[in-house]
Amino acid sequence: MWAVPLVVFVVLLVHLSSATPVLAASDEKNSAGTDADVKIDKHFVVTLRSSFTPISDKQAKRDFPDSPVYLIQSKAFDKTVYLVRVGFFKNYADAMAFRESAVTKYPAAQVSEITSNEFLTIQRTLPVPKPAAPTVTAKKIEPQPAPSVPPSPIPVPAPSVAPAPAPVPASPARASVYSPKALFAILLEESDRVAPAVRAPLPASLKKYRLYTTHTRDKKKTLYQLKLGFFENESDVYAARKQMQEVYPGTRVVRVSLSEQNNSIQTALSAPTALPPVAVPVPKVPPSAVAKVPVPTPTLPAAVPEITPSAAAGPATSYDRDALALLDKSRAALARGDNNVAIATLDQLLRLPPNRYSQDAQELIGLSRQRAGETVAARKEYELYLRLYPTGEGSDRVRQRIAALEVSTTTTPPPELKAVKPRMEAQSTIVGNLSQYYYHGASRLDTTTLTPPANAVNLPGLTQTDQSSLVTSLNFTHRYRSEDYVNRLVIRDTFTKNYLEGQDDTNRPSDIYYELKDRKLDYSARLGRQPGGSGGVLGRFEGLLAGYNFSPKWRINVVGGVPTDISNDSHLKFLGAGMDIGPFAENWGGSLYTMEQKVDDVTDRHAVGGELRYFSQIFTLYGLFDYDTEFKTSNIALVQGNWTATSGTTVHALFDRRKTPSLSLTNALIGESDTSIKSQLQTKTYEQLKQQALDLTSTTDLYNLGISQPLSTRWQAGFDAQSAHTSSTVGSVNQPGQPDTGTIYTYTANLIGNGIFTQRDVNVISISHIAGETLTGDSYSLTNRLLWGASWALDTTLNWYTSHDSSTNTDTDRFSPTLRPSYKWKQNITLEAEFGEESTTSRGTLTEDTTRRRYWSLGYRWDF
Helix, strand or coil: CCHHHHHHHHHHHHHHHCCCCCCCCHHHCCCCCCHHHCCCCCEEEEEEEEECCCCCCHHHHHHCCCCCEEEEEEEECCEEEEEEEEEEECCHHHHHHHHHHHCCCCCCCEEEEECHHHHHHHHHHCCCCCCCCCCCCCCCCCCCCCCCCCCCCEEECCCCCCCCCCCCCCCCCCCCCCCCCCCEEEEEEEECCCCCCCCCCCEHHHCCCEEEEEEEEECCEEEEEEEEEEECCHHHHHHHHHHHCCCCCCCEEEECCHHHHHHCCCCEECCCCCECCCCCCCCCCCHHHCEEECCCCCCCCCCCCCCCCCHHHCCCCCCHHHHHHHHHHHHHHHHCCCHHHHHHHHHHHHCCCCCCCHHHHHHHHHHHHHHCCCHHHHHHHHHHHHHHCCCCHHHHHHHHHHHHHHHHHHCCCCCCCCCCCCCCCCEEEEEEEEEEEEEEEEEEEEEEEECCCCCEEEEEEEEEEEEEEEEEEEEEEEEEECCCEEEEEEEEEEEEEECCCCCCCEEEEEEEEEEEEECCCCEEEEEEEECCCCCCCCCCEEEEEEEEEEECCEEEEEEEEEECCCCCCCCEEEEEEEEEEEEECCCEEEEEEEEEEEECCEEEEEEEEEEEEEECCCEEEEEEEEEECCCCEEEEEEEEEEEECCCCCEEEEEEEEEEECCCCHHHHHCCCCCCCHHHHCCCCCHHHHHHHHHHCCEEEEEEEEEEEEECCCCEEEEEEEEEEEECCCCECCCCECCCCCCEEEEEEEEEEEECCCCCCCEEEEEEEEEECCCEEEEEEEEEEEEEECCCEEEEEEEEEEEEEECCCCEEEEEEEEEEEEEEEECCCEEEEEEEEEEEEEEECCCEEEEEEEEEEEEEEEEEC
């Protein structure tokens, strides 16, 4: 029977591999009648590394100094994935060629297609070549003798107005379809009263473009706009803008969305006959009218210069309100001379998707860096401004500032100074999140008695609320970083308010600790409630963990405290020491430890052990061995490894043998009403309690072997085989022994697809078969994560499980669909809901039970 899921999996794999992706909805969706004619502009990158833990892109930047390398985060099924990428490539073939050259050092490198938002966001942060200066006509200036005093202002020639181009044969008045690349338009006129009217006919060369109107909300006013579009590149749109400036002096170039392009069909205007060509005279520029650029003084004024707002330079977006708040904050910081705050605020603004205040922010961040003395960085910001906005009043100001930077760096040679390492400025940051979710669940049980099967007697069912609670979680981290110290205060707490009668409220503070690290003396200490998991500490505890690096590759650690995850009346405490070693031979490292835990003043557990680690780009290995000298047996023996081939194939393996639960003297309290070791020692000897602990502790063996293989840029397949076995227990007077589970085998095949139905969806198909001595079962799962727009996400999961237990002759079927929508509000608040149902039917020899449980939750998460 288990072969059936594998056949289904193969059929799905063949079918889905040939599926054609569908374009995304919302802004990515074209209007009816134009879908077949529109071709989406794609961008490809090579993902060099990926990890569920934070990673660095510094090595990749050193390996590829001539290519844009960046680090980005993504989310899938509530897990954060960190990606190091290099780009950008216009087609899949170019990206694959680059991957082949990088795969030797980055064997896990894969070609990925990215969204336009990611492409535009990363493009802003990349250094760009200095754009070519616009063609100007200027009066020749004779060279002057070198002055003996500070140099005089440098003359900047004023641009002349080029004549309008000759008319070309007219194209159709309005094209029905425009390319998605054509995202430039000309804002001809804007009014807050009535929609602007067409003042004059279009030139013949511009008749192929569309005249249309739009309206947006700006604060409390409605702005009506007349626009001309759509243009694919900046040279065409600025050439057309020059032609229209005679009739519309206040024209601006703006970017438009694909949805605005589609909606313009309904607001398009008819243009009269084309204008005759008009010869625009070239004005003569006298020498006295040539613009002068003063030499900057060493200290720039604190006042923020007046910058003509460019809010009309782009369509209204959902980010305008946040962008305006950040812009006002940066202006205030500039006014009081706090350049670093201004830079950080403007950088945050510019990382938002393009909005109406991006142009102003790009100019101000250059000014902020200039005032902070970062002349090289300021020049790069100014050059990026000119590349994005090459014309207009702002571009004239930016060119003057670039000229001023050149003067300040060339007129006076810098004195020779001894290099002094700048002292790091202390930084204090607070990050975390606060969430609240209400959970509700109700179950109904219907029982049918079969006497015989052909004559069933139905018993009435009863619906009962089994869950009603409000769960509040806080995750707070304050980090202080200076040249000498790195300190952290961490608070993680969960409070559950139960509304069902008979259920108590609970508060579970999982982490409350303060951590201090001295960067010069190289010691660290953490005090408070904190997680264990290393140095022989197997669970959460309250106490102290401290360490000191007495050499770059040797560190000594001490730990002591009280376990918190206990449910008995005994008093426990422990003390341990260890040493971290490595790295050696570039890739090897490890640790050794010993620890003793006391319970009511007798030994609860006495462990010695160690960890072994190996890490490289191709292969990783981790081993853990924990041996209890008191019980003279191993507690944990674990080895896991991961290997990545140059083709992208990943193989992982795991062997895990451990005592269940972890071996200690307190295991003797399982099933006992008297949960005090001190009290138990009054009737039993220490050796008897040790034997009872061994009799109530089983051994679990787990083996796992898996492989995953990328099939294309969108598809990845995987297969896992696992075996698990838990031994029997002898038991005690008050706790019966548990039978041996036998070996349970689980085989799982999965298929992961990205961008199948929309450009940003994630799809997972999973099929599992379970085979045990008395139980066989199959599980089928389909999960889809759909993202649309900048704020909405929807997770849909369908699970079906069927099994047969030969020991009781019982068949079980379970079907559980789940729907989870979420909405991101104001960049840092996420509203989430979940709706699900679980229907379980269990059919035995005499009865058939059907249980239906419906549940839902509603809440929010605030990230700060």
